[in-house]
Amino acid sequence: MSGPVLEHALIERVAGAFRGSPLQLNGRHESDAELLRLPGTEAVLALTTDLVIEEIASGLYRDPWLIGWMAVTVNASDLAAVGADPLGILTSLTLPPDPPDDLIAGLRAGIGAATEAYGLPVLGGDVNRAAALAVGGTAVGLVPDGRPLTRIGARPGDRLFTSGPVGLGGAFAFLRLVGRGGGQAFDYRPLARLREGALLRRFASCCMDTSDGLIPALDELTRRNRCGFELTGRWDDALHADARRVLCGAGLPPWLALAGPHGEFELVFAVPAARVGPMRDAADANGWAPIELGRVTGEAGVVRPGPDCEPIDTTWVRNLYQEVAGNPAAYLSELLKSAKR
C-alpha cells in the first residue's frame, strides 16, 4: 500500500549520502543488479553482491551444500532479473578458525554445482576467518546490447507473470523455523532463472526476482512503477504444489507461503499485451511456460488478490518480519491474525 520499507530505511542510513557514478544506469532499488555503462562500448555491465549469513544464523540453511548453492544462486538470480549473460562470480567465504573437512567439502560442492549450472565460473574470491560462517559473492554479467531489464517500465494493461510456481521459499522457511508439521519435508534447491531473464529482455516491461517472496516483490514493483496489480481469480495456480501441501497440511491459508521474507528466486515480470503472444511463443520454443498472475492497473500501490477483492496491505506484510524482530512464531501469528480480518 504505502509507507516506508523498513529494510530501505537502514540502507538510507548507511548509504544515503554517497555520490553515484555517471556511468550507472539505475538508481537505488530500481533494478536487481547494478547497471554500469562500459566506456567505449554499447554493452552494460551488471554487478550484484549478496551474502548468506542471516539464513545460517537463524538455522534456515544448515547443510553446507545448500549454503554453497544458495550463495551462488542469490547472486545469479539478480543477474537473471536484469537479463544479463553471466560472466563469473567472486566468492567471499568467512570460515570458522579450523573448518572441518565436511564443511569445506560441502560448501565447495554446492558452489561448484551452482556455478556449473549457471555457467557462472568462479573468477576468484576472498577467504576470512571468524566465529560465524558466512558465504557470499559478487556476480558479474554483461548485457551486450545495452538494454537490461529493470524494475521500472510497467504500464496499466500490461499482463503480470511469474517464471514458475512460487511459495517454495516460504514453505521451506515455515517447515524449518516454525515446524508445525502436517506436510512432509521437500528439497529446497531453487534455480536462478538466467535463461528466462535473457529471453525476457526482448519482451518484458519490468522484472524482479522473488528472493524476498512474491508479495514483497509486488510491493516493490508497485512503488517503482506507481502502479497496482489485479490478480486473476486463478492466480493461486501459481502456488507451488509442495508449498500448498505444506501450508494446507498445517491448516494454514496457502498464500502465507508468498509473504516472504524468504523466497524462491523465480522472476516476476510484466509484458505489454501486444507482446504476450510472441513472448509465449519464444518461451515455448525454450520449453518454458510462464504463469500468468493478473494485470497491471493504474491504482498506485494497490494489489488486489482478485477482481473486486479488498487490497493486500503489501507494505505491512513486507515490514512484518522486522517488526517482530525476526521471530518466526510471532511472524506467523501476526500473519494469521491479519488473514482472519
Added chain:
Amino acid sequence: MSGPVLEHALIERVAGAFRGSPLQLNGRHESDAELLRLPGTEAVLALTTDLVIEEIASGLYRDPWLIGWMAVTVNASDLAAVGADPLGILTSLTLPPDPPDDLIAGLRAGIGAATEAYGLPVLGGDVNRAAALAVGGTAVGLVPDGRPLTRIGARPGDRLFTSGPVGLGGAFAFLRLVGRGGGQAFDYRPLARLREGALLRRFASCCMDTSDGLIPALDELTRRNRCGFELTGRWDDALHADARRVLCGAGLPPWLALAGPHGEFELVFAVPAARVGPMRDAADANGWAPIELGRVTGEAGVVRPGPDCEPIDTTWVRNLYQEVAGNPAAYLSELLKSAKR
C-alpha cells in the same frame, strides 16, 4: 625461500576444483585483482573482493571511520596493483542488530571519504545483520588498452621499487596489538596507489601491493617469477620514519615492521633497467618519487637483504602468524628469536 604458503593451502582446499573462465587472463595468485577480457572489446575488466573482519575481531581496527576507509582501500589497492582505472565499488556491510548511530555515521564517513579520494563511487551493495561487524566490498576497474599489470614478468637485472615508504602497517599493528610503548601513536590511514598503478602500466614488468607487508609481497613475487631479489645496502631508506621511530623506540629492529601480515598498501614493482629513466621522469611529472629497493636476480626464491648477506627466510616469515595461531605476542617473540639467529 620455498615450501607451501599456509594461506594458499586453505584457498586450495576451498577452491581447488572450480572450473575457470576462458575470458580470464590470470591464474590464481598471479595478480592482485581478477582480470577478465570483455567480449567484443580490447578492454580488460579488473575485479577484486575483500572483507575487513579479522582486523576488527582482533582489535586492530576499532574506529568506525577507519574501518570504512580500509574496507574501500583494501579493494582499491588491488585495482592499483593491476593498473586499472576505477569504475566503482559494491559495499558489503554486516552490522549488529541495532547499530548505533555513531557506528553508522563513522562507517559512512570513512567509506565516503575513501570513495571520493579514489574516484571509486559506490554503485550499490548489501546490508546484513549479525553479531560481528564486517565491512567489505567488491571493486571494479577497467584497463582500457587490455594490458594490465600482473605479479608476473620480472627478469633478472630489473630494478625493484616501492611506491613509497613501507612499514606503517606493521608498526601500527605492533602499537595496537602488542603495545610495547616507546613510540608515540600515529595516524594510520593508508592511501591506495591508483594513479601510480595506472602510470606503471607503461613501465613495470610486475607489480603487487604490500597489503600483507613487504616481506610477504617479496616472497610472493619470487614464487611467481622464479626469481630472487637483492636489496641494496640502503634499502632501509624505504622504511617509513614513523615505523622506524615506533620500532626503535621499543628497542626492536625496524625491519620487523615489514614482516606482515598487516601492511600499508604501497606498490612493490620491478622495472626493466632501460625503462627506469623514463619511469622516473613520468613519476616526477606527477609529483611522485618511487623508492628503489634493489634488483631482481636469477636466484629463485632468494631474498638477500644486502649484497653478500644471508637470505631472509621469507616463507617462514610469511607463514609465522598462522603458525602461532594469530597470537601477536608469540608472533613478535618468534620474529625476535629469528632476528638474533
